[in-house]
Amino acid sequence: MTKLFNYFEQAFDELIHKVTWPTWSELQQSTLITLVSVIVLTLIIFGMDGVSELVFENFYKFFK
16 A cells, blocks of 8 residues: 555646646647647648549449
8 A cells, every 4th residue: 555655646746846737828839739730630631631532433333
């Protein structure tokens, strides 16, 4: 039981004294970059899906 208590005590000490937390503006900037990246990747995948759908539709029509 003391090992478990010691682990939590060390983890808490590390979070309070050793971790460098981002400032509010850094957090907002990182969130914005992540959001824009997700939107761009979503649009790219959506476009690739549409192009592959057109290619396969024409491929099946050609060989039918």
